[in-house]
Amino acid sequence: METMSEPFYVTTPIYYVNDAPHIGHAYTTVAADVLARWRRMWGDDVVFLTGTDEHGLKVQRSAEARGLAPLDWATTNSDLFRQAWDDLDITYDDYIRTTEPRHRAAVQAMLQRVYDAGDIELDSYEGLYCVGCELYYKEDELEGGTNCPIHGAPVEHVVEENYFFRLSRYEDRLLQHYADHPEAVQPAGKRNEVLGLIKQGLQDFSISRTSISWGIPLPWDAEHVAYVWFDALINYCTAVGYPDDREQFTRYWPVNYHLIGKDILRQHAVYWPAMLMAAGEEPPQCVFAHGYLLVGGEKMSKTRLNQIAPADLVADFGVDGFRYHFLVDQRFGPDGDFSYEAMVARYNADLANNFGNLANRVLNMAVNYCGGIVPDTRADGPLVQQASDAFAALTALLGELDYAGGFGAVWDLIRHTNAYIEDQAPWALNKAGETAAVAAVLGDCLETLRIVALLASPIIPQAAAELWRRLGLPGRPEDQRLPEVAAWGQLPPGANLEKGTPLFPRIESGEA
Numbered sequence: 314m315e316t317m318s319e320p321f322y323v324t325t326p327i328y329y330v331n332d333a334p335h336i337g338h339a340y341t342t343v344a345a346d347v348l349a350r351w352r353r354m355w356g357d358d359v360v361f362l363t364g365t366d367e368h369g370l371k372v373q374r375s376a377e378a379r380g381l382a383p384l385d386w387a388t389t390n391s392d393l394f395r396q397a398w399d400d401l402d403i404t405y406d407d408y409i410r411t412t413e414p415r416h417r418a419a420v421q422a423m424l425q426r427v428y429d430a431g432d433i434e435l436d437s438y439e440g441l442y443c444v445g446c447e448l449y450y451k452e453d454e455l456e457g458g459t460n461c462p463i464h465g466a467p468v469e470h471v472v473e474e475n476y477f478f479r480l481s482r483y484e485d486r487l488l489q490h491y492a493d494h495p496e497a498v499q500p501a502g503k504r505n506e507v508l509g510l511i512k513q514g515l516q517d518f519s520i521s522r523t524s525i526s527w528g529i530p531l532p533w534d535a536e537h538v539a540y541v542w543f544d545a546l547i548n549y550c551t552a553v554g555y556p557d558d559r560e561q562f563t564r565y566w567p568v569n570y571h572l573i574g575k576d577i578l579r580q581h582a583v584y585w586p587a588m589l590m591a592a593g594e595e596p597p598q599c600v601f602a603h604g605y606l607l608v609g610g611e612k613m614s615k616t617r618l619n620q621i622a623p624a625d626l627v628a629d630f631g632v633d634g635f636r637y638h639f640l641v642d643q644r645f646g647p648d649g650d651f652s653y654e655a656m657v658a659r660y661n662a663d664l665a666n667n668f669g670n671l672a673n674r675v676l677n678m679a680v681n682y683c684g685g686i687v688p689d690t691r692a693d694g695p696l697v698q699q700a701s702d703a704f705a706a707l708t709a710l711l712g713e714l715d716y717a718g719g720f721g722a723v724w725d726l727i728r729h730t731n732a733y734i735e736d737q738a739p740w741a742l743n744k745a746g747e748t749a750a751v752a753a754v755l756g757d758c759l760e761t762l763r764i765v766a767l768l769a770s771p772i773i774p775q776a777a778a779e780l781w782r783r784l785g786l787p788g789r790p791e792d793q794r795l796p797e798v799a800a801w802g803q804l805p806p807g808a809n810l811e812k813g814t815p816l817f818p819r820i821e822s823g824e825a
């Protein structure tokens with residue numbers, strides 16, 4: 314383990330194995346990946362965790378319906394998620410499955426801690442329950458007093474004897490926590506929502522079931538298995554060594570970012586910090602909830618049959634085109650509406666035209682006018698300030714998870730450079746035999762391309778690496794160390810340049 318570098322821990326939700334990977338899952342996962350890649354370039358000791366949630370009644374029933382053991386069914390589907398992430402160049406460091414022995418040990422240890430602290434008690438309860446959310450609702454939280462606000466389906470009136478987590482005891486501590494750490498829920502609108510929920514009063518929630526066998530038994534009462542949130546959420550601790558490897562755990566905990574969709578905000582920003590407090594651990598540093606990715610104005614769902622698989626879009630746009638669209642066109646925070654046409658338009662404008670053309674024309678001119686050799690770059694070209702501004706803006710905005718703003722600044726640099734070429738017209742300078750001026754202008758542009766490849770590499774890793782190679786640079790941009798490598802003037806003169814096929818071929822039609 315590197316001890317000099319800063320730990321940085323980022324997670325996606327663990328995805329439910331009864332689902333198939335769709336672009337909503339991919340959205341969160343790509344966002345986490347960009348952040349992980351960016352922090353690695355800063356030399357951080359990154360742990361990027363994703364994985365699958367594999368217990369519960371729905372998994373048990375789906376497996377039974379197929380004549381399979383639950384674990385086999387879970388394995389098949391967990392592998393589909395893993396494949397989807399491999400296909401999108403997701404650089405997770407750990408892929409957790411809640412059926413792993415390490416997770417069972419962590420869940421049982423945390424349950425025991427909370428039970429010993431007196432915050433888990435046997436009780437009977439009746440309330441209005443949504444099976445889809447695995448949550449109790451109060452009547453005034455329901456649509457029309459009867460339907461789940463997330464699923465729109467009627468809730469059930471349930472009476473049960475179960476173990477309950479005494480969430481109601483944590484109202485004051487949660488409010489104090491969020492007063493002390495206003496950054497702990499983002500964006501600000503979501504923070505206000507969470508504060509509102511807590512101030513309305515919190516209800517204890519059930520953490521066990523006797524009716525299910527597919528789960529982790531409570532350590533003090535094996536008739537019960539842990540239910541949903543007291544299983545799934547604990548994965549974030551399991552992956553960094555809880556409970557046995559205290560040294561590793563305290564290195565990465567509290568987590569820097571839990572990236573989640575807003576439908577699981579309550580569980581992550583109310584239940585989870587309280588569970589951690591009850592277990593004597595620190596709450597997350599930041600829960601960042603993004604909006605829904607809508608398709609045709611509606612949330613994706615199996616029943617509406619409007620789920621889109623990442624692979625369908627990767628076939629048309631490539632891995633980089635997919636990643637770029639979801640983080641730049643779909644702002645990370647509010648709801649976004651997916652449209653194929655908008656994706657084509659954005660791809661053509663930003664990737665094929667701005668990025669692709671810049672790389673293409675600069676490399677072509679450098680090969681034609683400078684013999685394919687990097688000329689001496691000057692220290693004071695007119696693009697120096699713009700390159701430095703782009704780096705500063707990207708750094709500041711990724712610090713706020715503003716992907717669209719951050720990479721927008723890099724694309725501003727690309728547009729400035731394209732305008733600079735138009736203005737300087739190196740083809741005219743070349744025709745006039747002004748060799749030194751040609752070398753100066755193209756040297757500026759090549760150095761800018763180096764910086765663009767570097768800064769864009771977290772979001773378009775494949776094209777950035779190829780551009781880096783064509784610039785005659787060794788290694789890959791993602792292996793470079795910021796901030797030093799972002800400083801102007803590091804393209805080695807004399808290196809061999811290579812032109813090549815377009816990095817982002819234009820997509821001509823609106824439909825594939």
Ligand SMILES: [Zn+2]
Nearest residue numbers: 443446461464
């Ligand atoms: Zn629901």
